[in-house]
Amino acid sequence: MALVFAGVCSHAPGITGRAERADPQARDAFYAAMGRMRDAIEASRPDVLVVIAAEHFANFFMNNMPAICVGMAEHYEGPIEDEKWLGIARHRIPGNKSLSRELIQEVMNDIDLAYAEEWKFDHGIMVPLHFLTPRYDLPVIPVNVNCQGPPLIPLKRAYEFGRALRRACEARPERIAVIGTGGISHWPATPDSGRINEVWDREFLENLLHNRREALLAYRDEDVWREGGQEGFEIRTFIAVAGATEGCAGELWCYVPIPIFAVGCTVAVMRLS
Amino acid sequence: MSLYYTQKLLYQINRDPATRRRLEEDFEGLLAEYELTQKERAALRKPDIGLLYVMGVNGQILMHYAALRGYEWNAYLEAMREGERSYGPVRTGLYTRADSR
Numbered sequence: 509m510a511l512v513f514a515g516v517c518s519h520a521p522g523i524t525g526r527a528e529r530a531d532p533q534a535r536d537a538f539y540a541a542m543g544r545m546r547d548a549i550e551a552s553r554p555d556v557l558v559v560i561a562a563e564h565f566a567n568f569f570m571n572n573m574p575a576i577c578v579g580m581a582e583h584y585e586g587p588i589e590d591e592k593w594l595g596i597a598r599h600r601i602p603g604n605k606s607l608s609r610e611l612i613q614e615v616m617n618d619i620d621l622a623y624a625e626e627w628k629f630d631h632g633i634m635v636p637l638h639f640l641t642p643r644y645d646l647p648v649i650p651v652n653v654n655c656q657g658p659p660l661i662p663l664k665r666a667y668e669f670g671r672a673l674r675r676a677c678e679a680r681p682e683r684i685a686v687i688g689t690g691g692i693s694h695w696p697a698t699p700d701s702g703r704i705n706e707v708w709d710r711e712f713l714e715n716l717l718h719n720r721r722e723a724l725l726a727y728r729d730e731d732v733w734r735e736g737g738q739e740g741f742e743i744r745t746f747i748a749v750a751g752a753t754e755g756c757a758g759e760l761w762c763y764v765p766i767p768i769f770a771v772g773c774t775v776a777v778m779r780l781s
Numbered sequence: 782m783s784l785y786y787t788q789k790l791l792y793q794i795n796r797d798p799a800t801r802r803r804l805e806e807d808f809e810g811l812l813a814e815y816e817l818t819q820k821e822r823a824a825l826r827k828p829d830i831g832l833l834y835v836m837g838v839n840g841q842i843l844m845h846y847a848a849l850r851g852y853e854w855n856a857y858l859e860a861m862r863e864g865e866r867s868y869g870p871v872r873t874g875l876y877t878r879a880d881s882r
Contacts, residue, residue, distance in 0.1 A: 564841035565788075565839065569788075570789075590849070697841050698876060699858055701858055738840065
């Protein structure tokens with residue numbers, strides 16, 4: 509049955525952890541867009557949700573950092589962070605081990621992957637799940653793309669991973685939803701937290717939502733770091749979704765800069781063809 | 782490699798409840814297991830969040846250690862700013878200032 513839903517959204521920990529400190533109008537607009545995305549995912553009746561995320565040294569460290577890792581566990585747990593700090597209670601999240609294994613095997617025809625049978629989700633996955641699967645009853649397959657520090661995979665590899673994932677999904681009978689979570693520009697764990705480069709964000713979103721492969725792959729890491737911050741490298745998760753939806757355009761459902769959340773809060777959905 | 786081990790210790794503290802218990806019960810013993818300089822040990826012990834930031838500890842690692850040691854969000858941001866004022870710009874890694882490269 510292949511892919512039944514694809515989209516991207518933000519995941520910054522302030523979205524849930526500092527909710528009461530945000531401008532209510534901006535916050536509620538973003539929360540409503542996340543609710544709309546939840547409805548759209550539910551309407552697509554997925555058997556599983558693949559979350560392409562950029563974790564933040566929760567499971568993987570520089571002693572053994574995979575470029576791309578896919579979860580292959582029967583269940584996961586999160587958040588790994590302090591529940592009060594993140595504003596999300598700890599939950600067990602179901603996985604789908606056999607489907608993970610099938611997808612990993614298929615993707616590895618094109619892209620080398622690491623896999624993990626243990627995984628504690630950090631805010632990069634838990635914040636989206638908090639809104640999108642609030643009952644934590646939809647099986648999740650996590651993907652981590654290293655966006656925390658170089659050496660990073662080239663953007664074309666993130667795109668190719670998305671294409672390979674799409675091909676793997678198309679070979680399966682299950683209904684599979686995929687989201688990418690991250691960025692866009694942000695400097696969250698720095699003295700400049702709250703800085704958001706809206707112009708750069710909107711230009712990137714234009715390229716994403718028109719699925720302009722050449723433009724997306726033309727970003728250089730040095731420029732991303734300068735214009736989008738340390739966490740701007742998380743555009744890899746969005747670009748992977750662009751690869752998974754190659755040839756498809758998308759719709760922007762929300763972009764609202766919320767400084768206390770440290771990011772331009774984004775919800776966008778690709779129109780699958 | 783010392784910055785690497787500073788970050789590795791913080792990574793373990795952030796993710797592992799048993800390591801957090803050791804922080805409370807046997808901090809010196811925990812510190813002794815990592816290849817750290819005297820300055821790094823002192824910064825971790827105090828904690829001097831600003832100095833750890835200036836040393837180049839990745840913000841995604843330092844953020845949780847600051848919270849664990851009782852820094853509210855604004856206090857954590859201010860500690861990093863104070864670190865830059867007291868010790869100068871971040872010395873290495875992704876968190877150096879673009880204008881200091």
